[in-house]
Amino acid sequence: MVLLDIRNAALAYRGRAALDGVDLCVAGGQTVALLGPNGAGKTSLLRLAAGRLPPKRGSVRVFGRDPARDSATRRRIGFVPQEIALYPRLTVAENLDVFAQLAGLKRPARRSAVAAVLDQTAIEQVADRPVGALSGGYQRRVNLAASLVTRPDLILLDEPTQGVDLAARAAIHKVLEILRKQGAAIVVSTHDFSESERLADRVAFLSAGRLVREGSLADLLRPLAAASPEYEVLLDTPPEPEAEAALRLAGFCTAELSDATSWRAARAAAEGVDGAALLSDLRDAGVPVAEIRIRRPGLEALYRNIIPTGGALP
Amino acid sequence: MMAAAFRTMWLSLRRDRAALAMAFILPTVMFVIFAAIFSGAIGDRIRIHLGLADYANTQTTRRLADALSAEPSLRVEHLSAATVPEIIDAVRRGTVDVALVLRSDLALAPAGEKPAPVDQPVLLIENPTRALATPIALGQLQRLLNEALPDVVLSRVIADVERTGKIGADERKFLDDAFAEQRAKKEPFAFADLVERRSTASAGGNDRVGYYASAITAVFLLFAAMQGSLSLVEERGSGLADRLASGPGGFRVIVLGKFAFLLLQGIVQAGLIFLAASVLYGVDVAPRWSAWLLTAALVSATAAGLGLAACAAASTRQQAQLAATFGVLLLSAIGGSMVPRFLMPPWLQQAGWFTPNAWAIEAFQSALGEGWQGALPAWGVLTAVTAASLCMALVLVSRPMTLRP
Numbered sequence: 001m002v003l004l005d006i007r008n009a010a011l012a013y014r015g016r017a018a019l020d021g022v023d024l025c026v027a028g029g030q031t032v033a034l035l036g037p038n039g040a041g042k043t044s045l046l047r048l049a050a051g052r053l054p055p056k057r058g059s060v061r062v063f064g065r066d067p068a069r070d071s072a073t074r075r076r077i078g079f080v081p082q083e084i085a086l087y088p089r090l091t092v093a094e095n096l097d098v099f100a101q102l103a104g105l106k107r108p109a110r111r112s113a114v115a116a117v118l119d120q121t122a123i124e125q126v127a128d129r130p131v132g133a134l135s136g137g138y139q140r141r142v143n144l145a146a147s148l149v150t151r152p153d154l155i156l157l158d159e160p161t162q163g164v165d166l167a168a169r170a171a172i173h174k175v176l177e178i179l180r181k182q183g184a185a186i187v188v189s190t191h192d193f194s195e196s197e198r199l200a201d202r203v204a205f206l207s208a209g210r211l212v213r214e215g216s217l218a219d220l221l222r223p224l225a226a227a228s229p230e231y232e233v234l235l236d237t238p239p240e241p242e243a244e245a246a247l248r249l250a251g252f253c254t255a256e257l258s259d260a261t262s263w264r265a266a267r268a269a270a271e272g273v274d275g276a277a278l279l280s281d282l283r284d285a286g287v288p289v290a291e292i293r294i295r296r297p298g299l300e301a302l303y304r305n306i307i308p309t310g311g312a313l314p
Numbered sequence: 315m316m317a318a319a320f321r322t323m324w325l326s327l328r329r330d331r332a333a334l335a336m337a338f339i340l341p342t343v344m345f346v347i348f349a350a351i352f353s354g355a356i357g358d359r360i361r362i363h364l365g366l367a368d369y370a371n372t373q374t375t376r377r378l379a380d381a382l383s384a385e386p387s388l389r390v391e392h393l394s395a396a397t398v399p400e401i402i403d404a405v406r407r408g409t410v411d412v413a414l415v416l417r418s419d420l421a422l423a424p425a426g427e428k429p430a431p432v433d434q435p436v437l438l439i440e441n442p443t444r445a446l447a448t449p450i451a452l453g454q455l456q457r458l459l460n461e462a463l464p465d466v467v468l469s470r471v472i473a474d475v476e477r478t479g480k481i482g483a484d485e486r487k488f489l490d491d492a493f494a495e496q497r498a499k500k501e502p503f504a505f506a507d508l509v510e511r512r513s514t515a516s517a518g519g520n521d522r523v524g525y526y527a528s529a530i531t532a533v534f535l536l537f538a539a540m541q542g543s544l545s546l547v548e549e550r551g552s553g554l555a556d557r558l559a560s561g562p563g564g565f566r567v568i569v570l571g572k573f574a575f576l577l578l579q580g581i582v583q584a585g586l587i588f589l590a591a592s593v594l595y596g597v598d599v600a601p602r603w604s605a606w607l608l609t610a611a612l613v614s615a616t617a618a619g620l621g622l623a624a625c626a627a628a629s630t631r632q633q634a635q636l637a638a639t640f641g642v643l644l645l646s647a648i649g650g651s652m653v654p655r656f657l658m659p660p661w662l663q664q665a666g667w668f669t670p671n672a673w674a675i676e677a678f679q680s681a682l683g684e685g686w687q688g689a690l691p692a693w694g695v696l697t698a699v700t701a702a703s704l705c706m707a708l709v710l711v712s713r714p715m716t717l718r719p
Contacts, residue, residue, distance in 0.1 A: 052559050071563065083553030087322055089329040101318035102563065130329070146557065158556075 003185040008058035018044040033196035036206035042189035078152030088132030121145040137168025231265035246285035319571020365413030372419040381462035411447035465493035523595035528678030533651035539621030540638035565711040580614025605681035612696040619703030626710035
């Protein structure tokens, strides 16, 4: 069943186009990852889906209704903002209770909803602590919990694991996997390719307010399955001119314009090259190699092909 | 949903001990200080520091010096040992606010047709930076001359009449003797009976301090409402805006919850200020407590509405803080919360009616002085301002412009 249906949606902030002609459908039990550089329109798309903003053109429907106009529909949407959207002086349980109250839940329902979401997100042990006193990872988990307290059917997450440690990231991923299995529709905006590959059924690439590619993860990655592995060289220090010349001769170029310690090989250039031999050759040429990574091409490679950012990563 | 916003405000305030103390202790402290400053500065309790030098040291100058020293509205410092330049220097330095030098006997008739300035028996030395001290000193001097030395004043008048030739030396001596005789009987002729004083003060109350309680309540409630409303700017500037605006009630229920909290907080703060006024200065609220309560609620509602509207209109915290400080100071200055409006130029007195402070003071004064009927016009204005500002806040937080990326 399609929960979120966005058709030909356009949005502008103060005359500047933020989204233009975006189509996106998300069904229950499905996770869609939004990928794109900063300013591509990922957050705007989430706000549009949340009913926070009405589209300038096109339509947004959640359960067949316009969330910008229908408060009952908004109640079925859980929005997890990028920032920590909590009251720092209130305890975790108080924050959850306040957001449940703002969603219109009565006292008995609130009590059970707060208890359930504390259990669901595994944060019972910090329930009585003020949010401002928690670590960044726990704040992220409470941020997620606050959006789940009304048991929404559509969950919109804006970079939910930004700046958290591995444990908190894993905990958040686990919650999202359970929610998907329970039938929720999930849209997650992220810059983390491995997170997308782990969580998403479908991936949508946004660039300059337009949806430039969208499809199931399997379909998107299928053409890359037969491709040669990717080679990435990480350096201890930025290379001297002679070392840089050696890298370029071997078919490598900088992975990011701003980072001179990360170099990638064009697939054709590195094809069939033995990793150990490459390491030895580069070191002999004076290249300060710290690490050589050889991996199957994934979303990151696809992203670089699709998004015209001059090599810059999202 | 409104209750959730109310609860958030209350819990956040309760957990912030410093803010809690400032919210409920500061109003009383501020009132006590301001009441002490202003009730003395413009009321009849003002005590200017008067330097007095009696160079003549005659019977009449001693009588005047004694009368001046006994006057409770003056703090007299005797400077008879100092020279005139030294006294001028003392006034310039601010050692005294103003100085009187008694140069010759007050009753002595001038020798010539018209006395030269140097022959005038009293020299007043003033400081332009303490301009208020001069008319007060002159006024008290004139009053004391009339009340304590009427014979001296009359004798100077008679001396003038004598110079015109209308009366002779014998008649003047007769009158001088009559004045002396009455003074000896402790029944001197006086001008004091010319004036009868009546006051608009209510029996048992303290209207002057009541005015300051009203004025300080208005300014404090505006400040408190502005500070409380700043959380609206913070919420809109943070991720809370996304979460709250996406909720079923949107941002409007948040504004209404904050309004309810600031309304209640304001009533408590007004209550604390008037409690201090009642305990420390005898301001009597009890006879018209219901009118006072409604006034406090309306003033608090007006402050909350204006604070929320200003913060809803502000794009940044800096803008809101500027409105909270300079805006409130300006409204308070023009509206009579700092200096009573009767001391202002007429155009500024009229401009004061465009401030909430003036109407808040008017409402409190009318409610306490006349009750419900007298306060109705001011209540009407406060209600209208509250409704308009709250509507403005609700519209502003709902407009798409506030939902910026």
